[in-house]
Amino acid sequence: MVTVAQQQSLKFRQLVLSNRLSAVGLVIVVVSVTVAVAFAIFGPRITPYDPFALNLQQSNLPPSPSHFFGTDFQGRDVFSRIIAALPIDLGLPIAIVLLSSVLGIFLGMAAGYLGGVVDEAIMRTTDLFLAFPTLIMVLAVAATLGSGLVNAMLAFVFVWWPPYVRLVRGGVLEVAAEEFISISKALNSSFRYIIFKGILPNILPSVLTYATLDIGTALLEVSILGFLGIGIPPNTPELGVMVGSISYGLYTYPWQALFPAFATMILVVGFSFLGEGAREASDVKVRPYILFKTRVFGKRPEKPIPATAQQ
Amino acid sequence: MGSILVSIGTITIIFLISHVLNPDPARLWAGPRARASTILAVAARYHLDAPLYTQYYYFMRDILTGNFGVDPLTGQNILSEIQFYLPNTLELVLCSFVILVIVGVAIGYFAGMHFSTAGDSVARVTYLVSWSAPMYLAAIVAILVFANYVPIFPSGGMYSLSIPPPKPVTGIFLIDALIGVNMPAFVSGVQHLILPALVLAFVNFGLISRAVRSSILNVRWSTYVKTARAKGLSESDVRRKHILRNALIDATSLSAVIFGWVLTSTLVVEELFAWPGLGQFAYQAIFSDDYPVLIPIVVVFTLGVIAANFIADVIYSLLDPRIALGGHGGAATVT
Numbered sequence: 001m002v003t004v005a006q007q008q009s010l011k012f013r014q015l016v017l018s019n020r021l022s023a024v025g026l027v028i029v030v031v032s033v034t035v036a037v038a039f040a041i042f043g044p045r046i047t048p049y050d051p052f053a054l055n056l057q058q059s060n061l062p063p064s065p066s067h068f069f070g071t072d073f074q075g076r077d078v079f080s081r082i083i084a085a086l087p088i089d090l091g092l093p094i095a096i097v098l099l100s101s102v103l104g105i106f107l108g109m110a111a112g113y114l115g116g117v118v119d120e121a122i123m124r125t126t127d128l129f130l131a132f133p134t135l136i137m138v139l140a141v142a143a144t145l146g147s148g149l150v151n152a153m154l155a156f157v158f159v160w161w162p163p164y165v166r167l168v169r170g171g172v173l174e175v176a177a178e179e180f181i182s183i184s185k186a187l188n189s190s191f192r193y194i195i196f197k198g199i200l201p202n203i204l205p206s207v208l209t210y211a212t213l214d215i216g217t218a219l220l221e222v223s224i225l226g227f228l229g230i231g232i233p234p235n236t237p238e239l240g241v242m243v244g245s246i247s248y249g250l251y252t253y254p255w256q257a258l259f260p261a262f263a264t265m266i267l268v269v270g271f272s273f274l275g276e277g278a279r280e281a282s283d284v285k286v287r288p289y290i291l292f293k294t295r296v297f298g299k300r301p302e303k304p305i306p307a308t309a310q311q
Numbered sequence: 312m313g314s315i316l317v318s319i320g321t322i323t324i325i326f327l328i329s330h331v332l333n334p335d336p337a338r339l340w341a342g343p344r345a346r347a348s349t350i351l352a353v354a355a356r357y358h359l360d361a362p363l364y365t366q367y368y369y370f371m372r373d374i375l376t377g378n379f380g381v382d383p384l385t386g387q388n389i390l391s392e393i394q395f396y397l398p399n400t401l402e403l404v405l406c407s408f409v410i411l412v413i414v415g416v417a418i419g420y421f422a423g424m425h426f427s428t429a430g431d432s433v434a435r436v437t438y439l440v441s442w443s444a445p446m447y448l449a450a451i452v453a454i455l456v457f458a459n460y461v462p463i464f465p466s467g468g469m470y471s472l473s474i475p476p477p478k479p480v481t482g483i484f485l486i487d488a489l490i491g492v493n494m495p496a497f498v499s500g501v502q503h504l505i506l507p508a509l510v511l512a513f514v515n516f517g518l519i520s521r522a523v524r525s526s527i528l529n530v531r532w533s534t535y536v537k538t539a540r541a542k543g544l545s546e547s548d549v550r551r552k553h554i555l556r557n558a559l560i561d562a563t564s565l566s567a568v569i570f571g572w573v574l575t576s577t578l579v580v581e582e583l584f585a586w587p588g589l590g591q592f593a594y595q596a597i598f599s600d601d602y603p604v605l606i607p608i609v610v611v612f613t614l615g616v617i618a619a620n621f622i623a624d625v626i627y628s629l630l631d632p633r634i635a636l637g638g639h640g641g642a643a644t645v646t
Binding site: 133139146228 | 446620
């Protein structure tokens, strides 16, 4: 028998050890964010070559010791340009997810806590926006607003918020039914106190987990927007733009497209691993099995399962 | 009928985006390089100078009657262009969707039943990485490897031009080739279909695997599965009828969302594979600032996703008798 106390004491160490997925993700995310911040502060001084300077004599060079990833059609070092792209490729998705989640928390809490007509109005609107395929809607809004990084961000937020409203509203309904909320109400706590101390801390973890995964998805779609050449201005150091600007010379200069594309993938993998590992570790049904790494299937007697894991 | 209400609502939102969001809709619809006379003509054609409610009436009427106007780039009727491109996209999307569902469910089921083993880790990393791969990366690698370095598949197009195409009956190339008993065209069509369909399936199957895996983890230790074993059901019956069936219910509600992703992924994949479908048509419309062409395509894509949602709802109610067929469109959760 394993007691609950033993589970608690095992928890942190075991979670870190068993969950290599989120550890790998964390490393990728921390390294790339550090490089992005460093480039944002110090600019081209930290890259081997100036990512913006044209040098037509050096154009279309293949990868070599002096240019790790080769050079592009205007002679710019691809490696330096990938580093220069990090602030945009990380900053834009993080800003999109941050704005969408704030909007989602606000609307979802209003819908879940106030209920009635407010709930109906917010949720019907959310359902409408959820019915859209995101990418094509982002394209339509971005084409309408015109080119520019701020416009691209707004176009994304326009279609990105609905899942957060659903997530938050569901969480609020669950938490608001708990005893400690009704006790808090009976003790005459203020509305603000119940919202900020009672409900918000209990829904934030699930929003955070979803948002981490979501940054990866947003990054993918931002780079596709750049690839298609909408919203994000041409010549911006952005990974999708770098891939898109070269698709006609693909057979001759594949490195110009492959390296930025793989860089995009590694960034997204970082956020996916981190978010997915965190999600699973916080899942009460699965957690006991991660902690003890038990194969419970027919052959062995079952380990005790905490009450939360049973249905 | 919820789906119809949702359709009207979404088209209204598209109207608001295309007529209200931009301060100068006439210039937007005519394109940034249009002359003043062209802008006036476009404004008159799409009633952009009328009061807003009149504009809304004309917009809705044009969409219901399919009267989208003329493509300024080709001079052809936009509706007939869409009718030409849509079957090609459907062929590609449906094929890759079938591959995606089979592979996705299989990998998710494998990972869930081998939870916390090396097999689970490999399966999980596979679907997480495939899901994190941008679709242009998958398409570029596929083209470079299988059409350039090891040329076993054609790099683009829908059929080889040296073969006379079959007489159009349904518009879907493979079906037409079968109806006309045109085997060379059919083989060529399949050869051209494989790479783009696999790329589309590869970048989109992850979410299905993940959902199937997590719903298997939710049910495989639950009391009703124990009960089923206690009753003496054989292991394969327990797995098939109690565990897999439950996992499929979750996958069904997700599949509508995934269908939407596959549909919009055609924007990138069709362009790179030179597949003459709606995605490539949309790409060209965007590339040449053809706003009057872009908006009908957005409408078609959105209606396609709503239809997929409706079909998913029907299948859902067949799989799970507890759920009555309710008219909530676009209701699949994305968590």
